[in-house]
Amino acid sequence: MVETTLHNPDAISTAEEARAIRLTRARRRSRNNIFRHIFLIICSLIMIYPLLWMVSASLKPDNEIFGTLWLWPSEFQWNNYVEGWDALVVSFSRFYMNSIIITVLSVIGNVISCSFAAYAFARLEFNGRNIWFSLMMMTLMLPYHIVLIPQYLLFLQLGWIDTYLPLVVPKFLATDAFFIFLMVQFFRQLPRELDEAAMMDGCSPFKIYWAIIMPLSIPAMATAAIFSFIWTWQDFLGPLIYLNDVKDYTVPLALRMFLSQDSVSLYGEMFAMSVLSIVPIFLFFVIFQRLIVQGIAMSGLK
Amino acid sequence: MAGVSLKSVNKKYGTVEAIHSIDLEVNDGEFLVLVGPSGCGKSTLLRMIAGLEEITDGTISIEDRVVNDVPASQRNLSMVFQSYALYPHMSVRKNLAFGLSNMKMPKPEIERRVADAARILQIGELMERKPRQLSGGQKQRVAIGRAIVREPQLFLFDEPLSNLDAELRVQMRVELAGLYNRLGTTMIYVTHDQVEAMTMATRIAVLSNGHLEQLGTPFELYNFPQNRFVASFIGSPKMNMLEAEAKGGAVELADFGSLPLGDGVSDGSLAVGVRPSQFLVGDEGDVHASGKITLVEYLGSEMFIHVQLASGRVMMVQAPGHSVYKLGDEIRLGISRRAAHYFDSAGLRVPLFDKQDS
Amino acid sequence: MRKFLAKNAPGYLFLSPWLLGFFFLAIGPIVTSFYLSFTKYDIATPPRFIGIEHYEYMFVWDARFWQSLKVTFAYVFMSVPGTLIFALAVAMLLDRQIRAIGTYRALFYLPSILGGSIAVAILWRQLFSNAGVINSIVELVGFEGPYWLSDPDYSLYTLVILAVWQFGSPMLIFLAGLRAIPQELYEAAEIDAAGPFRKFFAITLPMLAPVVFFNLVLQMIEAFKTFNSAFIISDGRGNPLDSLLFFTLYLYNEAFSFFRMGYASALAWVLLAIIGFFTAIAFATSKYWVHYENERG
Ligand SMILES: Nc1ncnc2c1ncn2[C@@H]1O[C@H](COP(=O)(O)OP(=O)(O)OP(=O)(O)O)[C@@H](O)[C@H]1O
Numbered sequence: 008m009v010e011t012t013l014h015n016p017d018a019i020s021t022a023e024e025a026r027a028i029r030l031t032r033a034r035r036r037s038r039n040n041i042f043r044h045i046f047l048i049i050c051s052l053i054m055i056y057p058l059l060w061m062v063s064a065s066l067k068p069d070n071e072i073f074g075t076l077w078l079w080p081s082e083f084q085w086n087n088y089v090e091g092w093d094a095l096v097v098s099f100s101r102f103y104m105n106s107i108i109i110t111v112l113s114v115i116g117n118v119i120s121c122s123f124a125a126y127a128f129a130r131l132e133f134n135g136r137n138i139w140f141s142l143m144m145m146t147l148m149l150p151y152h153i154v155l156i157p158q159y160l161l162f163l164q165l166g167w168i169d170t171y172l173p174l175v176v177p178k179f180l181a182t183d184a185f186f187i188f189l190m191v192q193f194f195r196q197l198p199r200e201l202d203e204a205a206m207m208d209g210c211s212p213f214k215i216y217w218a219i220i221m222p223l224s225i226p227a228m229a230t231a232a233i234f235s236f237i238w239t240w241q242d243f244l245g246p247l248i249y250l251n252d253v254k255d256y257t258v259p260l261a262l263r264m265f266l267s268q269d270s271v272s273l274y275g276e277m278f279a280m281s282v283l284s285i286v287p288i289f290l291f292f293v294i295f296q297r298l299i300v301q302g303i304a305m306s307g308l309k
Numbered sequence: 310m311a312g313v314s315l316k317s318v319n320k321k322y323g324t325v326e327a328i329h330s331i332d333l334e335v336n337d338g339e340f341l342v343l344v345g346p347s348g349c350g351k352s353t354l355l356r357m358i359a360g361l362e363e364i365t366d367g368t369i370s371i372e373d374r375v376v377n378d379v380p381a382s383q384r385n386l387s388m389v390f391q392s393y394a395l396y397p398h399m400s401v402r403k404n405l406a407f408g409l410s411n412m413k414m415p416k417p418e419i420e421r422r423v424a425d426a427a428r429i430l431q432i433g434e435l436m437e438r439k440p441r442q443l444s445g446g447q448k449q450r451v452a453i454g455r456a457i458v459r460e461p462q463l464f465l466f467d468e469p470l471s472n473l474d475a476e477l478r479v480q481m482r483v484e485l486a487g488l489y490n491r492l493g494t495t496m497i498y499v500t501h502d503q504v505e506a507m508t509m510a511t512r513i514a515v516l517s518n519g520h521l522e523q524l525g526t527p528f529e530l531y532n533f534p535q536n537r538f539v540a541s542f543i544g545s546p547k548m549n550m551l552e553a554e555a556k557g558g559a560v561e562l563a564d565f566g567s568l569p570l571g572d573g574v575s576d577g578s579l580a581v582g583v584r585p586s587q588f589l590v591g592d593e594g595d596v597h598a599s600g601k602i603t604l605v606e607y608l609g610s611e612m613f614i615h616v617q618l619a620s621g622r623v624m625m626v627q628a629p630g631h632s633v634y635k636l637g638d639e640i641r642l643g644i645s646r647r648a649a650h651y652f653d654s655a656g657l658r659v660p661l662f663d664k665q666d667s
Numbered sequence: 668m669r670k671f672l673a674k675n676a677p678g679y680l681f682l683s684p685w686l687l688g689f690f691f692l693a694i695g696p697i698v699t700s701f702y703l704s705f706t707k708y709d710i711a712t713p714p715r716f717i718g719i720e721h722y723e724y725m726f727v728w729d730a731r732f733w734q735s736l737k738v739t740f741a742y743v744f745m746s747v748p749g750t751l752i753f754a755l756a757v758a759m760l761l762d763r764q765i766r767a768i769g770t771y772r773a774l775f776y777l778p779s780i781l782g783g784s785i786a787v788a789i790l791w792r793q794l795f796s797n798a799g800v801i802n803s804i805v806e807l808v809g810f811e812g813p814y815w816l817s818d819p820d821y822s823l824y825t826l827v828i829l830a831v832w833q834f835g836s837p838m839l840i841f842l843a844g845l846r847a848i849p850q851e852l853y854e855a856a857e858i859d860a861a862g863p864f865r866k867f868f869a870i871t872l873p874m875l876a877p878v879v880f881f882n883l884v885l886q887m888i889e890a891f892k893t894f895n896s897a898f899i900i901s902d903g904r905g906n907p908l909d910s911l912l913f914f915t916l917y918l919y920n921e922a923f924s925f926f927r928m929g930y931a932s933a934l935a936w937v938l939l940a941i942i943g944f945f946t947a948i949a950f951a952t953s954k955y956w957v958h959y960e961n962e963r964g
């Protein structure tokens with residue numbers, strides 16, 4: 008076989024030709040790739056320019072913020088951060104505290120209640136399961152605005168306005184069908200035989216949930232927790248409706264207060280606090296990028 | 310150790326009947342193998358005994374205790390799954406101990422049992438590994454280990470070897486047989502591998518379409534299949550079936566001619582079954598036919614030759630490995646009436662020469 | 668009976684939080700909302716049943732209602748196709764094994780994850796202010812920048828651009844979809860000497876149709892529900908001159924600024940009907956342009 012190839016001039020030329028074609032193609036591809044990289048880099052820069060601009064504005068003296076595209080401050084105004092923190096009637100320490108309380112409780116509530124529901128839907132047998140499941144899927148499509156007003160009236164009746172309860176209690180009642188759906192998908196791909204083996208090992212349904220399903224679903228739980236964190240941290244409508252006392256405000260509500268103080272120019276401070284408000288999300292994004300990307304691809308979460 | 314008794318056990322999935330009223334007695338200390346084609350209900354039956362599947366009707370008792378409503382974990386049995394179902398997030402040691410610690414067993418006792426199992430199965434060095442760090446055979450051992458630490462009265466296996474490669478399968482088969490001899494516990498074992506069934510079983514139950522076709526020792530099943538289904542299901546390659554018409558104590562076989570059978574046979578259609586190994590080559594036998602070899606499958610110790618008879622029918626014949634048959638050769642086949650199997654029009658065995666044979 | 672309980676108890680126990688939420692925070696409110704939409708209700712006095720008066724008023728007399736519809740539709744029909752086209756184009760650029768794909772993907776996705784925040788909405792306001800960055804760029808090119816935020820002819824574009832800027836999440840979904848297209852199809856097309864355009868229209872687009880469909884429905888629903896950015900950029904009222912009076916904003920103001928709970932409920936039902944209608948259209952037409960892989964196999 009080898010010999011025939013060596014002694015056959017035709018074979019040599021064909022092989023060389025193939026190599027030549029492969030080379031030009033590789034060269035063309037690499038040239039293509041360089042253009043593509045240049046294009047992508049320009050695009051990325053345009054994409055993140057607004058964010059960079061915000062960071063730069065937070066560090067500039069007020070008179071440099073507008074009218075220029077240049078990002079580098081002539082002089083770094085770190086003071087914007089210090090002054091911004093206390094620029095409003097209530098300190099941002101308080102706002103962050105409020106946001107953290109609401110967010111942490113919401114994340115815990117979402118993970119527990121949604122994983123409970125998902126476990127029931129994915130793993131347990133009971134009468135009416137399919138009906139409940141399709142009802143759950145319907146709430147997935149339901150715009151929040153339909154329930155907004157009656158929920159407000161309900162919480163008003165319960166005397167929960169100006170407390171965190173309207174923002175937190177629903178999270179403990181698995182109202183976020185997205186997460187249930189995400190977890191059901193994940194649970195379903197775990198082998199059924201694991202549950203059965205655990206059942207034979209004397210596990211109650213709760214023990215199976217706790218000792219088998221949950222430890223094996225850490226990626227799904229983390230994804231739900233991350234998105235729950237990001238959404239709650241950024242939530243605006245909920246706090247806007249339910250919180251009236253400035254002392255109870257969350258960070259987004261507080262940021263909005265900068266806008267109503269237009270007369271006093273607090274631009275540097277406003278941008279400084281804006282930057283700070285998205286730092287937690289940014290950090291989460293950097294740390295958990297892989298899970299976030301997977302989560303989106305899996306279920307189309309925003 | 311315990312016997313298992315199934316009385317008219319029935320299983321329906323919606324309107325589909327997966328198991329049709331099965332009666333089955335498994336003796337204490339027996340190695341019972343359930344075989345049957347895919348989808349015949351083997352797993353379903355096993356899972357009903359395990360308590361993983363509800364039974365629609367009938368009763369299941371283990372050691373004279375009706376267990377219909379007893380949860381799986383309290384039936385005092387262990388099950389080994391086809392996919393092993395090891396807990397991926399636990400070490401081998403934890404996998405073995407998990408069930409025992411759920412039973413609130415004292416620590417030293419758990420450790421003793423785990424150590425025993427590790428010794429028996431030679432998995433001592435693997436104890437701290439996670440399942441994904443194990444080979445298929447090692448996983449299999451751990452899965453068996455998880456079953457034996459509970460020291461149950463009854464072991465259930467659902468095709469435990471089907472995920473292993475051929476060589477490992479033979480090895481594990483020998484080890485399982487050894488384990489059975491050593492523990493003497495009742496075992497119910499599902500497989501679709503005939504060799505596993507024939508070599509390991511004390512008795513075999515053949516299922517088809519949710520019916521129990523025959524229950525018997527491997528010897529009985531091979532030599533006295535009670536119906537056509539069992540006859541062609543047990544034994545590889547399959548038994549050759551010759552459709553024929555019986556008349557006046559003889560049966561008229563196409564190609565072979567008339568085979569006298571004596572008084573025991575009534576008129577009507579009769580199927581004559583001949584295993585490939587039971588064909589006689591040459592002039593021996595009671596009736597003969599000639600044919601042409603269309604295919605030779607050489608396996609070393611033996612060979613299977615496909616012989617096309619004058620009518621176009623193809624017979625599968627087993628011959629010793631040192632024979633010299635070639636494609637295209639003419640060959641003369643003989644049938645001895647004592648070595649053949651006879652089935653009536655309903656497919657049931659007609660016991661013509663059984664007495665003398667056994 | 669005992670058997671029935673034993674079979675159902677664990678399932679319903681695990682489901683109980685969701686069931687509570689479902690009845691008290693979903694079904695209950697839906698029914699209430701439907702009822703309220705036929706009443707006059709200002710919280711102070713009990714609801715008074717007025718039949719379909721709200722709906723009649725809305726469609727016949729309420730110019731702001733029509734304005735809010737106009738704004739919302741204009742927004743949806745500009746932002747959704749824009750977002751999807753960008754998302755698909757960038758996803759295709761990123762598809763082939765290209766170096767540093769993770770970094771690009773992260774950079775393109777970052778705006779999506781931050782986009783809903785108030786910080787970004789505030790930032791956007793400043794970018795489009797008269798002396799803001801955008802106008803600086805426009806002037807650099809030699810034109811005079813418009814008053815983006817105070818000119819009703821331009822204000823909506825600020826929000827459309829903000830939406831398109833967040834093409835990251837449909838892009839990720841497109842990327843996943845592109846990955847799933849078997850490479851052999853392209854190789855086969857190459858052997859058939861198909862050019863890049865042919866490959867795109869004959870292979871990529873048809874194979875991607877389910878993903879396009881999914882993204883379209885998702886983005887459309889999201890776009891109809893836009894609120895945060897509209898609220899911040901329009902001072903919470905739809906300024907200037909109601910040119911940013913998004914439907915959700917109108918609804919919010921009716922309910923929580925003027926406490927016309929009945930009318931706001933009626934608006935919510937119209938929103939549901941609109942979203943339902945467009946989703947239904949997408950589904951109904953999908954059988955003509957979406958072919959699922961497993962349908963054939
Ligand atoms: N959960 C279920 N719902 C409906 N039908 C089922 C269910 N489980 C099994 N069946 C049906 O019951 C019959 C028996 O299935 P079973 O799994 O017991 O077959 P098997 O003999 O173990 O087959 P295999 O050798 O392929 O494992 C099959 O026809 C199957 O389709």
Ligand SMILES: [Mg+2]
Nearest residue numbers: 351352353467
């Ligand atoms: Mg099976």
